[in-house]
Amino acid sequence: MTTFAEASGAALPLDFAGRTVAVSGGAVGFGRAIADRFAAAGAAVFGCDIVGRTDGDPRVALDAVDLTDRRAAAAWIAAVEDRTGRAIDVLVCNAGGVAGQTDRPLEEVEDADWDRVVAVNLGSTFALCRAAAAGMKRARSGAIITITSSAALQASLTGIQSYCSAKHAVLGLTRQLAHEFGPFGIRVNSVAPGFVRTNPATERQWASYSPERQKQIVEAVALKRLGTADEIAKAVLFFASDLASFVNGQILSVDGGR
Template identity: 30%
Template sequence: MSNSDLAEDAEKPTALVVGGSGALGSAICERLADDGYRLFITYRSSRTAVESLREKLGETAEVHLGQMDLCDEASIQRCMAEANGTFSRLSTLIYASGVNIDQPFIFDTQAEQWDQVIKVESLGFIHLVSAALPALRASGRASIVSIGTFATHLYMSGDALSAVPKAAVEMMTRAVAKEEGRYGIRANCVAPGIINAGLGSKMQTEIHDPAVWETQRKRVPLRRFGEASEIAEAVAFLASDRASYITGQTLIVDGGLHV
């Protein structure tokens, strides 16, 4: 690689995408690749999925892979060190990880279910941000975008396992925006509604009767559920300099369901 190529790469934005193996995470990676990002994509166990994604994006984007277990602080630190060693500066941290959950009522939710989802989503995000802040500060101008849920703004019965941990993610994002803005770090949250991907697809096909979902669809002012690509558009916007004066916000992308 020539010096000019190295200089050109150094000017490109970089993103660490945590949870890039899922349907939404993959869509976010594809959208960031379209914007010219160099990507470091993490996975917990689905290396095959991210290998396929790297192959898909390889012709247009520089893609690196790393294993990260959000329940293991040592794993988070190790993966952060790999990302820092790969990029001279980290422009963006994207948190798109999640747990495949059912939708029990609170009365029927077991303690181990709470423990799992809070450990991965709430504590995992907190430890991730703590590990990433030194690199983000060193960048001089950086952004964090977390994935929350519309259910923290319009609670529907059965959503506690999703909404409660994501409320912590949303609050942590706001806290980072308040405390780290002086270091040039912006932090925002995207709160998707029901989408035709990932957990949204699973719930539609496995958990409830189709008639229930048709009723739910009619509650959405736009009369449809969202697509992963539409959530990815919101993430890409908030990550970029196009949102350079936006921080501490939650962008709800739910077709108006919460209105």
């Protein structure tokens, strides 16, 4: 049987050998699954997280970085470029979350709590994209994938106002950068996961629901189950691959059909 590579004379679209991939929030959950998928596809993978990781794929180099410090975020991008001697080919802006917060009425939300969630989600994405832009523009190629959420398209299951607002803003930044970076051959897209039990925060969220509410959430999914971190990772690899070479400024909901 003739393979795709033989028919087209090109490398397989999901072969990332020779490419540099940077993944924020790479220690757990989506980020870990994404980093491991890219490593398995042959990429040189660099991850960062607020905490280090002691296990996982040894092919993933992980640094401890607080991405709410924009200078630290820029320094990490520069360090990856220095290590490889080239621009980053694929940047995955996955770092985010609710920063340990819970659902509260808006009038009880403190300034510092609001600012922390916006910084973790929107601020980190801004800082990483800004830092990677110059190298990608010089190379006149690259793919940036942001991880938003179904909360970027509607109210959030978390009930956390800052999280929903920040994810909407990340989607807006994604679309804006797709137009700004497009002339340089850089594609910018977003994956929007549905609810996935993938880290301590989502496990706490799930446990906070009554059995009836848990059943409602699952029943609202057309596939009648929750997704996995690896299913989110596979969508990211699609956006980063040559299969998506003319896909730009798009959001892909990976939620099982809601």
